[in-house]
Amino acid sequence: MKTFTSLQEMEKQIGASSTGGSTKKYFSLKDGDSFKIRFRQELTEDSTNFDSEAGTAMSTNVVTSVINWKWKIASTASSEQHGYRCWGTEQAISNGRWKPRPHLLINIAVEVEPGNWEPRVVDTTFNQRHIGLTLIEYAKEFGTIVDRYYKYARTGSGASDTNYTLIPLEIADEPEAVTSLPLHDLAGMYMSLPYSEQETYLTTGERANAPASDW
Numbered sequence: 001m002k003t004f005t006s007l008q009e010m011e012k013q014i015g016a017s018s019t020g021g022s023t024k025k026y027f028s029l030k031d032g033d034s035f036k037i038r039f040r041q042e043l044t045e046d047s048t049n050f051d052s053e054a055g056t057a058m059s060t061n062v063v064t065s066v067i068n069w070k071w072k073i074a075s076t077a078s079s080e081q082h083g084y085r086c087w088g089t090e091q092a093i094s095n096g097r098w099k100p101r102p103h104l105l106i107n108i109a110v111e112v113e114p115g116n117w118e119p120r121v122v123d124t125t126f127n128q129r130h131i132g133l134t135l136i137e138y139a140k141e142f143g144t145i146v147d148r149y150y151k152y153a154r155t156g157s158g159a160s161d162t163n164y165t166l167i168p169l170e171i172a173d174e175p176e177a178v179t180s181l182p183l184h185d186l187a188g189m190y191m192s193l194p195y196s197e198q199e200t201y202l203t204t205g206e207r208a209n210a211p212a213s214d215w
Helices: 007-019 087-091 132-142 195-204
Strands: 034-039 058-064 072-074 101-113 116-125 148-155 163-171
Touching (some): 058 087, 072 195, 087 195, 101 132, 116 132, 132 163
Antiparallel strands (some): 034 148, 058 072, 058 101, 101 116, 148 163
């Protein structure tokens, strides 16, 4: 996991990465869904309303199994603890579908019913169908992303026709129903497996003796 001190640093990391959990935590949309949300964290520490207690969004490179998209782990290619080795990254040399992709994780509040807000985590990427790049543009334009409401919506149900949109709405202080919500620990959203276990998990979805702390 990585946090950023500036938007420039985030964009640099995304560019380098692009070229080179629990359903109660993640926020999932179905085709036609549209929800009002609030971002609970800034993207970077140099944002106008950065709160050190809330922290910032996090970025992590994720390996997704080409056999089953549900089998995902954090890439360990840049981890000294794991010997700078990542099984998925090694497979990407001959099959680009194994290449780790940068994901952006950020805490939000979702208005599930009028006046009823729940804490979730948005897990998005930086391709044109998702909202990662759009969110960076809003942060540049406004200097902050936590000062207003947004409409977050999805159209499409397949891999080739699904698109997510994010539209800024009115500027307003967070209501008490939002400020009282807890924040999820972003660092634990993706498993980080030892190199010796990565191939088995990514090709079979199985892992023997998996400790709960890895999830």
